[in-house]
Amino acid sequence: MLVLMALACGGGPSSDAVVVNTDATQMRVSLEPEAPRVGENRMWIELRDAKGEPVRSVDVVASVKMPAMGAMPGMGGPSKATEVSPGRYRADFEIQMAGTWRVEVRATLSDGSVPVAEGSLKVGSPQLTLKSAGAAPGADAEARPEFTLSAERIQRIGVRSAAAELVALSTPVRALGIVRFDESALQDVSLKIRGWVGELEVSAVGDPVEKGQVLFTLYSPELYAAQEEYLLALQSRERARKTLAPQRADYLVRAAEKRLRLWDIAQSDLERLERRGTPLEHLPIRAARSGFAVEMNIAAGSGVEPGQRLYRIAPLDPVWIEAEVYESEIGLIEKGQSVSVELPYEPGGIRYEGRVDYLYPSLSRQARTARIRIVLENPDLALRPGMYATVQIEVDRGERLVVPQSAVLFAGDRSFVFRALGEGRFRPQKVRVGLTSGDLIEILEGLDAGDDVVASGTFLISSESRLRAALEQW
Numbered sequence: 001m002l003v004l005m006a007l008a009c010g011g012g013p014s015s016d017a018v019v020v021n022t023d024a025t026q027m028r029v030s031l032e033p034e035a036p037r038v039g040e041n042r043m044w045i046e047l048r049d050a051k052g053e054p055v056r057s058v059d060v061v062a063s064v065k066m067p068a069m070g071a072m073p074g075m076g077g078p079s080k081a082t083e084v085s086p087g088r089y090r091a092d093f094e095i096q097m098a099g100t101w102r103v104e105v106r107a108t109l110s111d112g113s114v115p116v117a118e119g120s121l122k123v124g125s126p127q128l129t130l131k132s133a134g135a136a137p138g139a140d141a142e143a144r145p146e147f148t149l150s151a152e153r154i155q156r157i158g159v160r161s162a163a164a165e166l167v168a169l170s171t172p173v174r175a176l177g178i179v180r181f182d183e184s185a186l187q188d189v190s191l192k193i194r195g196w197v198g199e200l201e202v203s204a205v206g207d208p209v210e211k212g213q214v215l216f217t218l219y220s221p222e223l224y225a226a227q228e229e230y231l232l233a234l235q236s237r238e239r240a241r242k243t244l245a246p247q248r249a250d251y252l253v254r255a256a257e258k259r260l261r262l263w264d265i266a267q268s269d270l271e272r273l274e275r276r277g278t279p280l281e282h283l284p285i286r287a288a289r290s291g292f293a294v295e296m297n298i299a300a301g302s303g304v305e306p307g308q309r310l311y312r313i314a315p316l317d318p319v320w321i322e323a324e325v326y327e328s329e330i331g332l333i334e335k336g337q338s339v340s341v342e343l344p345y346e347p348g349g350i351r352y353e354g355r356v357d358y359l360y361p362s363l364s365r366q367a368r369t370a371r372i373r374i375v376l377e378n379p380d381l382a383l384r385p386g387m388y389a390t391v392q393i394e395v396d397r398g399e400r401l402v403v404p405q406s407a408v409l410f411a412g413d414r415s416f417v418f419r420a421l422g423e424g425r426f427r428p429q430k431v432r433v434g435l436t437s438g439d440l441i442e443i444l445e446g447l448d449a450g451d452d453v454v455a456s457g458t459f460l461i462s463s464e465s466r467l468r469a470a471l472e473q474w
Contacts, residue, residue: 001210003126005445008125010141013160017029017030017044017046017129017387018030018117018119018128018129019116020055020128020130020428022275022347022386024106024396025045025047025048025049025050025055025109025115025393026047026048026049026052026074026112026160027045027046027105027107027115027117028044028045028046029043029044029045029046029105029117029130030043030046030128031043031044031121031128032044034126035119035124035125035126036095036101036122036123036124036125036415037123037124038092038095038096038097038123038326039095040092040094040100040439041094041095042090042091042092042093043062043064043079043081043090043092043105044089044092045060045062045081045088045089045090045091045092045107046087046088046089046104046158047087047107047404048087053087054085054087054088055087055088055107055109055376056080056085056087056297057083058107058108058109058110059080060080060081060089060091060105060107060108061078061079061081061091061105061106061107062078062079062091062093062103062104062105062202063076063077063078063079063102063104063105063106063413064079064080064093064095064101065097065101065102065413066096066097066101066102066141066214066348066381067102067271067410068182068335072162072290073328074329075096075097076093076094076095076096076101077188077308077422078413079091079092079093081090087171088447090237093196095123096119097123097368098123098124099120099122099123100121100122100123101118101120101121101122101129102118102364103117103119103120103121103122103128103160104116104117104118104413105117105118105219111173112136116203117130118130130362131351134350138329146379146421146424146425146426146427147425147426148423148424148425149424150424151254151424154424155179157457158455158456158457159340159343159457159458160454160455160457161420161452161453161454161455162403162404162407162451162453162455163449163450163451163452164401164402164403164447164448164449164450164451164453165401165402165449165450166399166400166401166402166449167231167395167399167400167402167440168398168399168434169398169437169440169442170394170396170397170437171332171340171394171397171401171436171437172332172393172394172395172437173329173332173393174323174390174391174392175323175324175326175372175390175391175392175393176323176324176388176389176390177321177323177324177341177388177389177390178321178322178323178386178388178389178392178393179319179320179321179383179384179385179386179387179388179389180313180319180320180322180385181294181314181316181319181460182318182319182320182387183300183316183320184319185289185314185315186312186313187216187236187238187287187288187289187291187312187313187314188307188309188311188312188313189287189288189310189311189312189313190307190308190309190310190311191218191263191264191285191287191304191305191306191307191308191310192262192263192264192307193220193222193223193304194220194222194302194303194304194305195218195219195220195222195223195301195303195308196218196219196220196301196303196304197217197218197298197299197300197302197303197304198216198217198218198219198282198288198296199216199217199282199300200203200216200299200300201215201216201217202215202216202293202295202296202311204209205293205295205296206292206293206294207292207293208290208291208292209290209291209293209313210285210287210291211287211288211289212266212286212287212288212387213286213287213289213366214284214286215284215285215286215287215310215311216281216284216285216298216300217281217282217283217284217285217309218284218285218304219281219282219283220283223260223263223265223283223472224279224281225281226256226259226260226263227273227279227283228257228468229256229259229271229280230253230257230259230260230371230373231273231274231277231278231279232271233252233253233255233256233257234274236253237250237252237253238251239391240265248332254376257270264285264286265283265379266284266286269283269284269286282431283395285433289315290315291313291314291316292313292314292315293311293312293313294312294313294314294315295311295312296308296310296311296312297309297311298311298422309441311395314385315379316378316381316383316384317374317377317379317381317387318375318376318377318378319373319375319383319385320331320357320373320375320376321341321354321375321376321377321389321391322371322372322373322374322389323372323374323389324364324367324369324370324371325369326368326369326371327363327368327369327370327371330363330372330391331371332361332395333356333359333395334353334356335356335357335358335359335395336356337351337355337356337391337395337402338353338354338355338393338394338441339353339354339355339356339374339391340352340353340391340392340393341353341354341374341376341390341391341392342389342390343382343383343387343389343390344389344390346382350382352376352383352442354374354375354376355374355375355378356373356374356378356393357374357375357426358373358433359371359372359373360372360373364415392461397435397437400434400435400442401442401443401444401447401448401449402437402440402441402442402443403417403437403440403441403443403447403453403455404439404440405436405440405452406439406455406456407441407455407460408433408441414430415430415431415432415433416428416429416430416431417429417431417443417446417447417453417454418453419451419452419453419454419455420452420453421452426454429446429447429453430446431443431444431445431446431447432444432445432446436473438448439460461463
């Protein structure tokens, strides 16, 4: 029986280390730094026998792992410790992301026993927790793995088996997103001439704007003079039609009209000017597209300069969703993939469907996430910029060999299933697992399609197995 006392420490073994006692050996484990960080870290392990003497020249392996979760692959792995002084071992390991990581330390002693300590560490927290994992199995356990249970015992345990099978597997990539304006459809309203604002028709941020709607009226001496020039050109053209040289008059009209058009005077206002026959003191400035006024830098009577941004108009249909996905998941995302979006606070759980439109080329240095852009139709304007949304992308992973997740037991960095061999016979089988999807888990090695495995009652089966100590789950 192993007895544990769990305290965090750093800077090499000390009296504050995690202490694991067996009948013949004491194991002390500590971390450097004491609060693990993303990046390089170090673990110190000190082994002493029952007399307090250092245990020298034994194999010590420290494993720090983040298990696979959904589409995110597992990270970390075992690191063989180096003996730096008698009975004192050092193992370096790397942490790729924040979170809670599984820890296992095992030492293979000269008498064949393998004391194991397992538990967890949390990035940024100084507390290392461990619990007894018992002793790992010896060679005799591997040599005689098969065992038999009576039909009565199987029924009492509630054993149910399932076959390993090939299925079309998909894994979800989930992310938090924020609704944004469609930046490609933004319109900034500015002028090419100096002038003074008359009346404001769109007078507040948030006002709806229709294409062709008057935003404000403008007085400008240059604009007034251009109107006079245009009207004079029209009059000259009428007179020139009675002569033999109307082409020059047509050219002058086109030039005067083009000048007004380049100053963003609408065709309808030019036609009104022609019908009126006299210049307009205040000409209307109209919106080039529909949307909402999301920015306004203008007031009645104020002077405006060329290039000054007076309004920013943004449509709300469609909208963008910008979501952050983990660095490990970005390789699963492709332009054009279908996306479902939900507003977590919206009654009824309405789901919106869209597509991945763009993958941004850079990552956040601190969060290690990448940004993706999703385009959504928004005809009822229910999606408003600034709203939070949950995003899910189902990634097709093709046909994979899977078993129920309940069939797999984990022991440190190893995983096992129990093969159901028929007639009450069972055998533990080491497997290598991959992706998870719903209640299924991928089997990369150890099983073939059609192999029966225990899918329920697995823990009770493991207590019957001669390998039960090795198959205890976290």
